[in-house]
Amino acid sequence: MPTLKIDGQEITVDRGTTILQAAAQLGVQIPTFCYHPGLSIAANCRMCLVDTNKAPKPLPACHAQVMDGMEVWTNNEKVQRTRKAVLEFILLNHPVDCPICDQAGECVLQDHYFKYSAQPSRLFHRKRHKAKAKILGPNVILDAERCILCTRCVRFCDEVAKSSQLTVVNRGEKSEITTFPGKQLDNPYAANTVDICPVGALTSRDFRFRTRVWMLSTERGVCPECSRGCSIRVDTFENTVRRYKPVHNPKVNDWWMCDAGRASFRGYLEDRVEGPTIVADGKRRAVATAKAVEDAAKAIQAAGGHGKVALVASPWLTNEDAYVLGRLVTGALAGVKVYMGGRAAGAGDDILIQPDKNPNRKGVDAIFAALGVKAADLSSFDAKGIETVFVFGDNHDASPATLEALAAVPWRIVAGTKMGPWWQLATTFLPLRLHWEKDGTYTNFDGVVQRIRRAVKAAPTCKSEGWYAMKLAQSFGDALAFDAPADIFAAVAGSVPEFAGLAWSDLGDHGLRFGEGSVPAGADAASAEPQMEATT
Amino acid sequence: MATIQVTRGELSLAEKLYIPEVMRGVAITTRQLVKNVFGRKDIATRQYPDVKKPYPERFRGRHRLTWRDDGSVRCVACMLCSTACPANCIHIVAGDKGDNTVEKYPVSFEIDLLVCVYCGFCEEACPCDAIRMDSGKHPMPSFSRDKQRIRKVQLLEEGQPSTSHPGGLGN
Incomplete structure (x- = not known):
C-alpha cells in the first residue's frame, strides 16, 4: 500500500492506483480530456500532466501509477505552464466557432480554456x-x-x-x-x-x-x-x-x-391528446375531467356487476399507480377481470437493450402479486359477457383480433396520451400524463427501483393512472386517498415484500435494488420528500 | 416629507384690479401671433411632422439585420442576442444551411417590439455584427399586437451590408 502526498495531503492507496484516482479520493480535481472512467486509458491529450518528485518531466496523472514516497503537485507553476502549453497546442487549429457549435456551454475545451489558459492565439498562419x-x-x-x-x-x-x-x-x-x-x-x-x-x-x-x-x-x-x-x-x-x-x-x-x-x-x-372526451349519440365531444370520470363510473355501474367489467393494466404504470390500481381492483371493484397489456417483446442484446420493451413489468407484477391481483395477458381477452372495459395506458401492442374483441364491448373507457387506435376505441377518453410529467418510481428487470421526476408541466387536464383509479374508488365509496407519490410508495414498501425497507427519500439518483432498503418495515412516510407534487 | 414654505409677494393695486393684467397677457399672445404669421424666424415651436429633430448618433432605434456581400442574412443563429436579452423578446429558430462555410442560419428571427426595452444588449452580444439598432427609426404604432412582432424579412429590409470583416481585418 503506497503512501504518497498530493498537494501536501497524505494518502495511502492500493498498488496500481493512478495519480488521478488517488487525487479524486482526496477531492483534488485534475483536468482531463481523453480520460473516461468507462474506457481504457489512452493518455494522449496530456491535459492531466502533473509534477512529481519521481520524474524530471511532468507525468500524465490518468496513466501514471502511484509510488511509495511519491509527492505530486497538481497546480504548481510548472504544471500551470504545462497546461497552458497543452491547451495552446490543442487549440492551434481549432476553429473557435463556439457561437455556432452545439457543444458550446457543455464543452470541456471551453471550460478548460477559461480556467487554465485564457490567452489569445499566437498563430499567424x-x-x-x-x-x-x-x-x-x-x-x-x-x-x-x-x-x-x-x-x-x-x-x-x-x-x-x-x-x-x-x-x-x-x-x-x-x-x-x-x-x-x-x-x-x-x-x-x-x-x-x-x-x-x-x-x-x-x-x-x-x-x-x-x-x-x-x-x-x-x-x-x-x-x-x-x-x-x-x-x-x-x-x-x-x-x-x-x-x-x-x-x-x-x-x-x-x-x-x-x-x-x-x-x-x-x-x-406527436399527436398528444390533452383533453377528456366522451362519445354520446355517436359524436365525440370534449368534456371536463370531473364529467369524464363520472361518465366512467357510470359505465362501470351500467355493466351490472363487477364480473362484467374488464380492466386492462399496463407494465407502463409506475409502482405507485400500479399500487392504487391494485387497491381499486381488490377493493371497490373487487371481482373485475384484470388483463395485462404492454408492448410486445423485441430484440435485446448483452450490452443494455432488454427484450422486454416495458419499463416496469417487474414492479407491477410484484405489487399485483402482493395485493392478490391476478392479471391475464391481454391477448387472451374475451369480450363474452363483458359490458365495460377500462384500458389504462395506450402503450399496448394488441393484435387486430384483440382490438376487435375490445371494440365489441359496449362501454370502452381508455386512459391514454395520444391519438391512435386506443383513442378511437374509447367511448370515454381520459388524458394521461407522460412519464416525464409525473413523479413516481419504475422497477427495472434487475429489480432496481428508480425515481422518475416531473420535468415538464402537463396540461391540468392530464392526470396519472393512479389519480383516475383513486377517483373511481372514491366514487364507489372506497376511502382510497393518497396525497403524494411518496405516501403511496411508503404504502408499497409496507405491503409488498420485494419493496420492503425501501424509502422514497433514500432512492437518490441511482435508485435502490430490491433488498437494499434500510428502513425497518412499518416505518411511516414522515421522511418522504414533502415538496413532491401531489397525485391529486 | 419635506415641506417648503412659499412666500408670495404682495399684489400691487394694478394687479388686484385684474383687468389690466388680462390685457397685458392678451397683448403678449397677440404679439407672438403676429410674429409667427409675418416673420417666421425665431419660432420656438418645432413644426413636428414636417420638421424632425435629428436623433443623436448613438440613438438605439428599431433593429435591423445586416447582410453578407451576397445579400444573405449575416446572422448565424447563435442565440447570443436572445441569451443576452433581458426582456426575452428575441425568438430565433435555427436551421442547417447545408453549406460548410456557414452551416447555421436563422430559419425565423422575430423580435417582439412591445416587449423590447431597447437596451442594446443584443447588438453588444452579437459576434457577427448581424443585429444593429442604428436604423434611426423609432417603433411605430399599430392596430394589432401581431404587427409589433417584426420578422426576419422586415429586419432584413431595414438592413444593409455590414462594414465589418468576418474573422477580423486580416482575413
Whole structure:
C-alpha cells in the first residue's frame, strides 16, 4: 500500500492506483480530456500532466501509477505552464466557432480554456482545414476541425459498443477521425460518442441546432423504452422535451444508453391528446375531467356487476399507480377481470437493450402479486359477457383480433396520451400524463427501483393512472386517498415484500435494488420528500 | 416629507384690479401671433411632422439585420442576442444551411417590439455584427399586437451590408 502526498495531503492507496484516482479520493480535481472512467486509458491529450518528485518531466496523472514516497503537485507553476502549453497546442487549429457549435456551454475545451489558459492565439498562419459537417452515421455528425483527437469515440466503439467503426487516419496535424472505408457509425449505441466527445467534434444530428444548451432546464428521469430503465437526464426548453442524455448509474446503465431510447421522446410529442372526451349519440365531444370520470363510473355501474367489467393494466404504470390500481381492483371493484397489456417483446442484446420493451413489468407484477391481483395477458381477452372495459395506458401492442374483441364491448373507457387506435376505441377518453410529467418510481428487470421526476408541466387536464383509479374508488365509496407519490410508495414498501425497507427519500439518483432498503418495515412516510407534487 | 414654505409677494393695486393684467397677457399672445404669421424666424415651436429633430448618433432605434456581400442574412443563429436579452423578446429558430462555410442560419428571427426595452444588449452580444439598432427609426404604432412582432424579412429590409470583416481585418 503506497503512501504518497498530493498537494501536501497524505494518502495511502492500493498498488496500481493512478495519480488521478488517488487525487479524486482526496477531492483534488485534475483536468482531463481523453480520460473516461468507462474506457481504457489512452493518455494522449496530456491535459492531466502533473509534477512529481519521481520524474524530471511532468507525468500524465490518468496513466501514471502511484509510488511509495511519491509527492505530486497538481497546480504548481510548472504544471500551470504545462497546461497552458497543452491547451495552446490543442487549440492551434481549432476553429473557435463556439457561437455556432452545439457543444458550446457543455464543452470541456471551453471550460478548460477559461480556467487554465485564457490567452489569445499566437498563430499567424492560416489554420489547417479538415472535414466539416461530415455525416458519420444516422445519429452522429463530425466536425473534424474541432476534434482534439482524444480518441474517446474510437475507444467507445471498440470497447463498449464492440463495433470498431471509427479510427484515426493520417498523421500529425492532418490526423482526423473517420469511419472505416465502407462503414458507417451506425451501431445501436453510436450517439454515446456524442456524449463522451469533450468538444464539439461529434454532435447529435437529432439535436443539431435545436436549442442552445444553456437554455435547457434539466431533470433526472428513466428511459421507459425497455426494462433496462437507463438513468437519463430529460432536458427541456419552454416546457418541451428537447433531448435525453444518459446519466452515470453503476447499478443500471453505467454511462450509456441506446440510440433508440435516446430518440424515443419524439414519439411522445406527436399527436398528444390533452383533453377528456366522451362519445354520446355517436359524436365525440370534449368534456371536463370531473364529467369524464363520472361518465366512467357510470359505465362501470351500467355493466351490472363487477364480473362484467374488464380492466386492462399496463407494465407502463409506475409502482405507485400500479399500487392504487391494485387497491381499486381488490377493493371497490373487487371481482373485475384484470388483463395485462404492454408492448410486445423485441430484440435485446448483452450490452443494455432488454427484450422486454416495458419499463416496469417487474414492479407491477410484484405489487399485483402482493395485493392478490391476478392479471391475464391481454391477448387472451374475451369480450363474452363483458359490458365495460377500462384500458389504462395506450402503450399496448394488441393484435387486430384483440382490438376487435375490445371494440365489441359496449362501454370502452381508455386512459391514454395520444391519438391512435386506443383513442378511437374509447367511448370515454381520459388524458394521461407522460412519464416525464409525473413523479413516481419504475422497477427495472434487475429489480432496481428508480425515481422518475416531473420535468415538464402537463396540461391540468392530464392526470396519472393512479389519480383516475383513486377517483373511481372514491366514487364507489372506497376511502382510497393518497396525497403524494411518496405516501403511496411508503404504502408499497409496507405491503409488498420485494419493496420492503425501501424509502422514497433514500432512492437518490441511482435508485435502490430490491433488498437494499434500510428502513425497518412499518416505518411511516414522515421522511418522504414533502415538496413532491401531489397525485391529486 | 419635506415641506417648503412659499412666500408670495404682495399684489400691487394694478394687479388686484385684474383687468389690466388680462390685457397685458392678451397683448403678449397677440404679439407672438403676429410674429409667427409675418416673420417666421425665431419660432420656438418645432413644426413636428414636417420638421424632425435629428436623433443623436448613438440613438438605439428599431433593429435591423445586416447582410453578407451576397445579400444573405449575416446572422448565424447563435442565440447570443436572445441569451443576452433581458426582456426575452428575441425568438430565433435555427436551421442547417447545408453549406460548410456557414452551416447555421436563422430559419425565423422575430423580435417582439412591445416587449423590447431597447437596451442594446443584443447588438453588444452579437459576434457577427448581424443585429444593429442604428436604423434611426423609432417603433411605430399599430392596430394589432401581431404587427409589433417584426420578422426576419422586415429586419432584413431595414438592413444593409455590414462594414465589418468576418474573422477580423486580416482575413
